[in-house]
Amino acid sequence: MSLNDTLAAPLAAILAEREARWNMRRELAAEHGHPVLSLTLNIPGADKNPAGSAQAFDSLRQALGRAIARHCGHTACFAAETERAGVDGPCWIASVNLDPALLKALCVAMEEEHPLGRLADADVLNAQGQPVNRADMGLPARRCFLCEAPASLCRRQGKHAPEEIMAHVRNLLALARSADASS
Numbered sequence: 001m002s003l004n005d006t007l008a009a010p011l012a013a014i015l016a017e018r019e020a021r022w023n024m025r026r027e028l029a030a031e032h033g034h035p036v037l038s039l040t041l042n043i044p045g046a047d048k049n050p051a052g053s054a055q056a057f058d059s060l061r062q063a064l065g066r067a068i069a070r071h072c073g074h075t076a077c078f079a080a081e082t083e084r085a086g087v088d089g090p091c092w093i094a095s096v097n098l099d100p101a102l103l104k105a106l107c108v109a110m111e112e113e114h115p116l117g118r119l120a121d122a123d124v125l126n127a128q129g130q131p132v133n134r135a136d137m138g139l140p141a142r143r144c145f146l147c148e149a150p151a152s153l154c155r156r157q158g159k160h161a162p163e164e165i166m167a168h169v170r171n172l173l174a175l176a177r178s179a180d181a182s183s
Helices: 003-030 055-071 101-113 151-157 162-183
Strands: 036-041 080-088 087-096 120-125
Touching: 003 036, 003 080, 003 087, 003 120, 036 055, 036 101, 055 080, 055 087, 055 101, 055 120, 055 162, 101 120
Parallel strands: none
Antiparallel strands: 036 087, 036 120, 080 087
């Protein structure tokens, strides 16, 4: 078996999981008529479940859930929700009874303000199943793991060595493990 074959199997499984998640999100939007949130981890590389990822995900999931609950008032926040774990890492998908722009703003705030927020990838679909993007809301692009530049620019230009990025991610995951151990 070649190295390409070894890498292709996990990649195929990751892509299949992402497609299933996309379809589930669109189905929830159609079924419940509310925006749909998907929270995953932004972990570079083939291993989407490294040590500390479960703790990081739980911390981010709880923080975002609390932020959403504070804005729901007396209505039920979640029409439906599910958590999954697989080769693409942990995932929380929820149909949320909130304005999609507010929901996206809460997600962006968590991504930018939580100590582990750079690991979060929180996507929102409106009730019609269309993505709600930062750019559509006039918000800045996601920042790089290592500098203040847009992540897409650093990726495209190969500005940082993959080892440097992974070292930073491992440090964040170690922070999640130590926070989990101390609670």
